[in-house]
Amino acid sequence: MLQSVVQVILAGLSTGMFIWLVASGLTLIFGVLGVLNFAHGSFYMLGAYFCFTVLKYMGANFWLGLILGPLCVCVIGFIVERFFLRYVYHIALPYQLLLTFAFVLIFDNLVKIVWGAGSISPPALAALGGSVDVLGRKFPIYNILIIVVGPLVALALWGMIEKTWWGRIIRASSSDREMASAIGVRVPALFTSVFVFGTWLGALGGGLAVPYVGIMTSGMGETIIIEAFIVAVIGGLGSLKGAFVGALVIGVLTAFGTRFFPTFDMFLTFILMAGILLWRPQGLFGVAR
Amino acid sequence: MEKMDRRDFLKRVGAGALVTGAGALGSGVMVPTGLWAQAPKIKGPIKVGYQAVLSGTLAGYGEFHKMGAQLAVEEINQKGGIAGVKVEIEFRDSTMKPDDAIKNARYFVDSWGADYLAGVDSSGQALALAPIMDKLDRVLMVTHAATEKLTEEWVFKKGIKQIFRMVNSTYHDSNAAAFIAKDLPALKWATVSPKYEYGFTCWKLFQETLKKLKPGVSFPAESWAPAGTTDFRSHINTIMDANPDGLYSTEWAGELITFLKQAKQAGLFDKVKHVMLPVGAAMDVLEGMGAEMPDNLWISGRYFFLYPNNKDNNDWVARFRKRWNHYPAYVSEAGYSAIYALKAAVEKSGSKETKALIQTLEGMELDTPAGRRLFRKEDHQAMYDVPWGKTKGDPKYPFKIMGESKVIPAKSYFSRPPFEGPGADPPFSS
Numbered sequence: 001m002l003q004s005v006v007q008v009i010l011a012g013l014s015t016g017m018f019i020w021l022v023a024s025g026l027t028l029i030f031g032v033l034g035v036l037n038f039a040h041g042s043f044y045m046l047g048a049y050f051c052f053t054v055l056k057y058m059g060a061n062f063w064l065g066l067i068l069g070p071l072c073v074c075v076i077g078f079i080v081e082r083f084f085l086r087y088v089y090h091i092a093l094p095y096q097l098l099l100t101f102a103f104v105l106i107f108d109n110l111v112k113i114v115w116g117a118g119s120i121s122p123p124a125l126a127a128l129g130g131s132v133d134v135l136g137r138k139f140p141i142y143n144i145l146i147i148v149v150g151p152l153v154a155l156a157l158w159g160m161i162e163k164t165w166w167g168r169i170i171r172a173s174s175s176d177r178e179m180a181s182a183i184g185v186r187v188p189a190l191f192t193s194v195f196v197f198g199t200w201l202g203a204l205g206g207g208l209a210v211p212y213v214g215i216m217t218s219g220m221g222e223t224i225i226i227e228a229f230i231v232a233v234i235g236g237l238g239s240l241k242g243a244f245v246g247a248l249v250i251g252v253l254t255a256f257g258t259r260f261f262p263t264f265d266m267f268l269t270f271i272l273m274a275g276i277l278l279w280r281p282q283g284l285f286g287v288a289r
Numbered sequence: 290m291e292k293m294d295r296r297d298f299l300k301r302v303g304a305g306a307l308v309t310g311a312g313a314l315g316s317g318v319m320v321p322t323g324l325w326a327q328a329p330k331i332k333g334p335i336k337v338g339y340q341a342v343l344s345g346t347l348a349g350y351g352e353f354h355k356m357g358a359q360l361a362v363e364e365i366n367q368k369g370g371i372a373g374v375k376v377e378i379e380f381r382d383s384t385m386k387p388d389d390a391i392k393n394a395r396y397f398v399d400s401w402g403a404d405y406l407a408g409v410d411s412s413g414q415a416l417a418l419a420p421i422m423d424k425l426d427r428v429l430m431v432t433h434a435a436t437e438k439l440t441e442e443w444v445f446k447k448g449i450k451q452i453f454r455m456v457n458s459t460y461h462d463s464n465a466a467a468f469i470a471k472d473l474p475a476l477k478w479a480t481v482s483p484k485y486e487y488g489f490t491c492w493k494l495f496q497e498t499l500k501k502l503k504p505g506v507s508f509p510a511e512s513w514a515p516a517g518t519t520d521f522r523s524h525i526n527t528i529m530d531a532n533p534d535g536l537y538s539t540e541w542a543g544e545l546i547t548f549l550k551q552a553k554q555a556g557l558f559d560k561v562k563h564v565m566l567p568v569g570a571a572m573d574v575l576e577g578m579g580a581e582m583p584d585n586l587w588i589s590g591r592y593f594f595l596y597p598n599n600k601d602n603n604d605w606v607a608r609f610r611k612r613w614n615h616y617p618a619y620v621s622e623a624g625y626s627a628i629y630a631l632k633a634a635v636e637k638s639g640s641k642e643t644k645a646l647i648q649t650l651e652g653m654e655l656d657t658p659a660g661r662r663l664f665r666k667e668d669h670q671a672m673y674d675v676p677w678g679k680t681k682g683d684p685k686y687p688f689k690i691m692g693e694s695k696v697i698p699a700k701s702y703f704s705r706p707p708f709e710g711p712g713a714d715p716p717f718s719s
Contacts, residue, residue, distance in 0.1 A: 004530050011522035014718060108344065118349030119543040121577035124550070131554055136557040137529065213519045214550035215543045220343035223517040258512070258523035266484075266515050 003135045008255045010134065016251020017150030018212070020091070021205030023228040023235075023243040024157060025198035031176040031238030032194045033084060034092075038100035040202050040228070042107035042222025046073045047203025048216045049115055052122050055260035062125055062211070069263040077199025081192050104222070111218040119217040121208055129211075149208070153201070154244050170194060172236055230269060234276050236286020245284060297708075327561030330639050335372030335548055337362070337628065338397025340390065340408040341433070341620070343382035346517075347410070348544055350620055354408060354432065355380055356613045361628035363612075371632045372639070378628075383410055387417035398425045404641045405430070407627040412436035412486050419443040422451040428646050430630060432623035433591075435459050435487060437494075440668040441708045444611040450647050453669040455623045455630065455662070457699075459487070461675060462539055463494035464569035464702040464715050469587060469677045469695060471502040475534035475563040477509050478626075481524045481548065482539045484513035486693055491539045491567065498702075502716055509533055514540065514548075521548045525555045536561045541568035546577045558583045570678070572618040575688040582680055582689040589677040591619035592659040593691050594674050605658040617658075626657040630664075667706040672699040 026040045028057040051069030054060050060068070078101060088095045128145060129136035161167035173187050181187045205224075210216060231250050235242020251270060257265035276284060341354035347710070362378045369374055379401060381393045390409060397403035407430040408414050415434035420443075422429055431439065431454040440458065442448045470478065482488035492511060500504050510531030511525040528536060536557070540548045545568065552558065569588030594606050594616050605625075609617045631646075633655055637712075638645040652666040662671040678694030695711070702715045712718060 001530075004526050007526045008523055011520065011526070014522075015520050112348060116349075117343070117352040118573055119346070119546065119577060121543075121546050121579070122581065124581060129554075131556065137526075138554065140551075140554045209519075214547045217346040217543055218348055223519065255520075255523045259527055262494070262511075262527070264514060 003137055007137055007139065008134055008259045009252060010143065010147070012252030012255030013147045013248070013254060014251070015214070016248045017146050018205060018209055019224070019227050019231050019251060020150050020244055020247035021153060021208065022202055022224050023231040023247055024153065024240060025201030025205075026225075026228050027232050027235070027238060027243040028157070028201070029195055029198040029241055030232070031240070032170055033085075033089070033229075033246065035089070035096050036100070037085075037198070038097060038225065039080065039103035039107065040100075040198070041225030042104050043073055043077060043199045043202035043221070044206035044209070044224055045111060045216070045218070045221035046076060046107060047206030048210045048220065049089055049111060049120075049206075050203070051207035052210060052216060053115075053123065059156040062127075065161065066204070066207045069207045070200050073203035073206075074196050074200050077196045077203075078192065080199075085195070086188065086191070107221075108218045109195075115216075115218075117218065119215045121215045125211050140212075146208060146212065150247075153204075154240070157240055166193075230273055232283075234273055234283055236280075236283025239285040239287070242283055242285030244251050265287065304512060313602065325326075331372055331374050331635070331641055333370070334377045335371055335374055335405070335631070335635065335641050336401065336403045337376060337378040337631065338381070338394070338403035338406045338427075338625075339378055339624070340381045340383040340393040340397075340406075342385050342410045342626075343380070344384055346367065347385065350410060350433070350542065350618070351380075351382065353572075353615075353618035354620045354624045356554050356609070356615065357617065357624030357626075358407065358628055360612055360621075361625045361670070364608075365628065365632055371635050376628070376631075383408065383414060385414065386412050387411075387414050388509050389552075390414035390418050391421060394421070394425060394429070398427055403427060405631050405646070407624070407631075408432055409434050412439070415439045416443075419449055419452060424453070424657075426643050427451060428453060428631075428634075428643055428650065430455055430627040432456055432627050433620050435462065436490060437704065440670040441704070444670075445668040445706050445708065450669070451643065451652055453630075453664060453671070454618070455627050455671050457673075457675055458670060459491050459494060460703045460715075461591075461699075463491040464498045464704070465589070465677060465697050466537060466565050466567055466587075467495050467498035467502055468697045468702055468715075470499055470535060470537070470563070470565060473535065473563045476505060477504075477507050477531075477533040478537055479508065479510035479512075479528050479531050479533035479561075480533040481512045481514060481521065482535045482537075483527060483541075483544070484515045488513065488539050492537070493653075495537055498715055514544065516544075518541060518544055519547060521551045522555065524548075525552050525557055529555070529557060529560060533561060535563040535565070537565045539567050541571065542573060543577075544641075545569065545571075545574050549574075549578060549583070550581065553581070553583060558586075563587070569680075570619075572616050572692055575690070576616075579688050580682070584680055584682065584689070586680045587677055588680055588691060589675060592617075592622040592675060593619070593678075594622075595690060601656065602660075603656045603680075622658050624654070625661070626659065630655055665703075665706075666710075670703065672703055674699050 015147045022044050047070050051065040054068045128142045130139050175281050231246040235246030242248035257268040339358050341351035343351035362376050406427050409431050410433045412434045429452050435458045437459045446453050480492050512527040565587040570590035570593045634646045634649040635641050638649040650664050653664050655662045660673050662673040674696050676694040676696045678691030680689040681692030683690050704714050
């Protein structure tokens with residue numbers, strides 16, 4: 001029993017960290033640009049496919065794939081923001097949703113055209129494919145790595161936003177766009193850079209997910225984006241701290257639900273979300289607008 | 290004016306004379322067969338509306354449906370069509386959603402003028418289409434959806450005669466699995482299966498049949514994974530805590546790959562020795578797992594390309610590989626055979642009208658790559674044999690194949706009409 005509880009907590013933490021990686025980019029983009037980016041799940045998917053392509057066709061190792069893959073996706077993120085999204089910031093929200101949703105469809109189909117419609121299942125990693133013994137049951141080393149990487153990303157993001165010059169400008173521009181541009185901040189360029197960075201986070205999540213989930217399919221981003229949205233809403237849209245806590249809560253709760261309350265497992269997440277929104281409509285760490 | 294030499298002229302006259310002669314002699318004396326006899330009766334082309342999932346995570350299945358059906362259409366048209374009439378096929382994305390299945394079917398029949406419908410992946414979609422099939426009044430040849438309710442409830446009990454099913458249903462995934470499981474030294478069985486209709490039904494039937502075949506079996510754990518599950522670790526813990534001897538799982542496609550990989554990492558296959566995967570012999574799973582597929586797992590499917598090992602099947606696999614550069618998936622075989630079932634029915638009945646097709650298809654035997662199929666008259670379910678076998682490596686293939694295999698005859702485990710009361714469910718007393 002203890003064995004199982006520990007395993008479930010570990011499983012929950014690793015799931016939570018995956019959701020966090022995706023939700024962080026989503027939250028950052030929403031917090032700064034005010035755009036709910038449906039296509040963020042597509043960046044996750046593209047991250048996975050590009051990492052895999054680097055891994056397979058360039059004979060590179062996984063880590064090189066993890067560096068180069070998300071960078072390729074950043075180029076796509078740049079194009080999306082600079083040439084499309086930028087023109088809908090000022091019009092009604094439904095247009096942003098429509099545009100980003102259109103990109104979901106376009107990217108899903110592009111993946112089918114380039115990589116084929118079937119699922120791709122990359123081979124297990126040689127170095128990190130093993131498991132360690134936790135109280136007599138195996139737990140994958142790779143998932144432990146993810147449990148470490150998640151908080152590191154959170155720490156780096158926090159440092160970047162709170163402690164660097166770039167972070168200060170971001171905070172200034174997101175709280176008052178006009179004032180920031182009046183004192184000489186090139187807000188459009190700044191927004192592009194934030195969007196590209198958010199894209200990179202999503203793509204990194206995708207690249208890291210492949211060895212864990214074991215397969216890639218066109219449409220793989222659509223499942224994770226829903227979880228990331230739930231997490232972002234629970235934590236408070238735009239709050240990175242909220243997204244981190246929300247991801248942990250959802251990850252561990254889902255794992256416990258699946259193991260100990262199987263009848264309610266799908267329901268638990270939504271009950272939690274509904275409860276939190278009733279209690280704090282702005283989310284756990286959100287600021288009432 | 291068209292040029293015609295003497296030999297051509299004589300051939301045409303001869304052909305005409307033969308048809309007239311045959312007609313004059315009347316049926317029974319000399320039944321005209323092939324192109325000449327039926328050409329005048331049917332106004333072409335014969336149109337097939339095929340729906341399969343072409344988007345989302347299961348898009349690969351749709352592509353494989355398409356390859357099979359397309360190959361059949363190309364072959365038939367190259368040889369002059371069905372009864373001299375060309376076949377046209379249009380594919381639409383079923384999206385796995387019941388609403389879209391209905392929209393597609395209505396479009397095919399009302400706007401496009403389809404004579405015959407085929408495809409359909411999910412049980413939910415098949416059950417959504419069933420109530421409108423008598424209004425649409427076209428034969429629907431189901432090539433993937435597996436719920437037995439389609440044929441038992443809708444065809445047999447409610448009399449919706451337009452529905453036929455080309456592939457094995459849940460009978461194979463559950464009852465046949467129980468026939469294999471009874472001979473394994475395992476008494477405690479657990480499951481990780483999809484949290485929807487298909488998963489629930491299969492587990493229920495598997496338990497019922499196995500209990501009758503092997504008194505003393507118990508079922509200590511079940512864990513249900515919703516569609517879209519990417520993390521099976523908690524499910525795997527549920528199973529390992531229950532410490533069963535056997536694991537039965539109707540997970541399929543990408544989710545089965547994820548499950549197998551994560552179960553392997555968690556050491557599940559070291560603890561549980563007898564594993565049965567009713568849809569494990571699907572090509573996407575075998576190719577996806579590659580060398581990582583554990584050995585000695587029991588797998589099956591709707592069709593496996595190495596069975597039956599005869600000329601017809603082997604030739605077909607070769608043609609398929611030449612055309613598409615893939616091994617045929619089970620849905621490819623079903624899509625291919627669905628078109629040939631149409632051909633056989635039209636040529637035999639001399640008509641493409643739904644009523645005539647239904648009459649001909651009922652009780653019809655059809656030779657297909659998967660072997661000889663019989664469309665059972667009562668419920669329109671195709672009966673044919675598919676083996677269960679254990680995974681093993683083979684130097685000829687870059688993936689694990691079905692090694693040591695067992696064929697349980699379909700008639701011994703397909704539930705029988707009237708589908709309730711004694712003698713309806715296997716194991717049969719008579």
